[in-house]
Amino acid sequence: MKKNLKHIVNCLLLVFGSTNITYSQCIADAGENAALCTHWGLDTFYLGGAPTAVGGIPPYTYKWTCMNSNIWFTYTASDYLDDTTSANPRVTSISDNPLTFHLEVMDSIGATCTDSIIVQFSIFVITLDVKHAHYQQGDSARLYTSVGEGIPPLTYLWSPPTALTDPTDVHTWTKSDTSITYSLLVTDSAGCQIEMLFLYT
Structure with missing residues (x-):
């Protein structure tokens, strides 16, 4: 049926001329590469463009694929997306590794076009113990953190800045001679953030 339809379209182009009927190759848009925050729950993010396909002869069908393997399991697009046949599927799961999603669009006469998008996930690692140090009159103490990972480089901001x-x-270092609870805000290159406390008593 698709071959017959394509033959009919080609015949119409010959009869009526390209000025009356326009037939162009489809163009797929998988969307812009993205980095998603995960610490307070996974950011809501949809693949694809607006629209995800243009050109060709609508309607379109969509197929999203990806492959992510470790020594135990192999994961595919259906493990990370709510619908691998949607023009704009939502990302539902995270991965330790960046994921490359491949998009294939097919128009109504079987012409295809492709695109891809890379999605990475900001995953912070932090220990649960409370960080603290004890002060002595006239002494100094060095603050520290156990926050790691995220998407480097990381930036840090202690507050309040008192005696730092x-x-x-x-x-x-702090030279405070009174008890202070410091807060450390860590921000990675994707703008994802995590906060921890440091007790100076």
């Missing part, structure tokens, strides 16, 4: 040598240094 550099509030943007992850291992800054």
